[in-house]
Amino acid sequence: MNSANNDYGLWGLVLLNSFIFVGFAYSFFKPTTLRDWRSFGAYSAFIVALFAEMYGFPLTIFLLSGWLGAKFPNVNLFGHEAGHLWWLFTGQHGNPHSGVLHILSFVAIFAGFALLSKAWQVLYYAQRRHELATAGPYCFIRHPQYVAFVLIMFGFLLQWPTVLTLAMFPVLVVMYVRLAMSEERDSEREFGGPWRAYAAVTPRFLPSWGRARHRHA
Template sequence: MTNVGNDYGLWGMVLVNSVVFVGFAYSFFKPTNLRDWRSFGAYSAFVVALFAEMYGFPLTIYLLSGWLGTKFPGVNIYGHDAGHLWWVLTGRQVDPHFGVLHILSFVFLFAGFTLLSNAWHVLYHAQRRHQLAKAGPYRRVRHPQYIGFVAIMFGFLLQWPTLLTLAMFPVLVVMYVRLAIAEERDSEMAFGQAWRDYASQTPRFIPKLSGWNTDRPVNSH
């Protein structure tokens, strides 16, 4: 078995990519309170853990090296391509960067960042007016920003799964659900019946496929 080659140990790449993706999300999310910082910090930890293995040290590959070396003897498991574990496990038919899962990962990443951006725009203006955020993506779901974070993390998992990020993902999803429920309690205290009316018509996370009330009044943004 060979040692970790030149495809790893690129800690400058770890730093640059972490700063880019964390900073990009920060520009959309703009955390303002402790709850916001908790949700943003969890996402940031996920991103740093991901890029630390993608470019720094391939801990997952190292831990699975015995099994991978036996199962796929013709694969350089310490090469960058092998880090795309779904590509390795599904037969390595094409370049991993052009595989279906890799392309699908970009769809989730784009959708997640777009949702974060649109949701923050609506939420910012609603908070300035001390109103409920009900425009844009908030017409479909009550917590689009958390959905955006989950979509981004899921996109990364499709592209480059690691043992650590696979373990973190369900924990972070549960954390976001709990944060959403806590936010709803605060919103009900702040807005009363207006919040209850909104919550009765708008799903928490999964949008309705039909029956949306498009005539419902919404906040202007």
């Protein structure tokens, strides 16, 4: 295994990227309740774990080094490009940043942040008026903020999968589902009939475009 040109140990980049992506999410989400902080904290832990491996210490490469070294003997596993494991596993050559999965990852990340921003704007004004959030993204799904976090994390997994983040991802998805259901119970207690009417025609996570068109007809 060729270990020349080690591209890791860049802890300044770990801190910078973690600060940027956690800060972006905070500026859009602005957690206030304990439930908000739990969902934001889970996302933040995922981001820190991701960039710690991307620029700090390549734990996944280290754990798989025996197998990877045998399968890809001419690849510098401690070069940054080898960390794009989907690219490596599929035998691609050249710059992984121009690959389809990398481009799709940026689409998912951008869509996640855009959705998070739009959802927060609607939720903020609804909370100030003590009303249900039913406008904007809430017309199509009941929990756009949680869908946004999952989209962002999924996007990062498309470009830089690690053992830790792959293990964290399904756990965090389950956590968001449970938080959403807890939030719904609180909303039903607070708003009663209007909440039940809204929930009856609005999917929880995946939009139903036919149903949305029917609501706006």
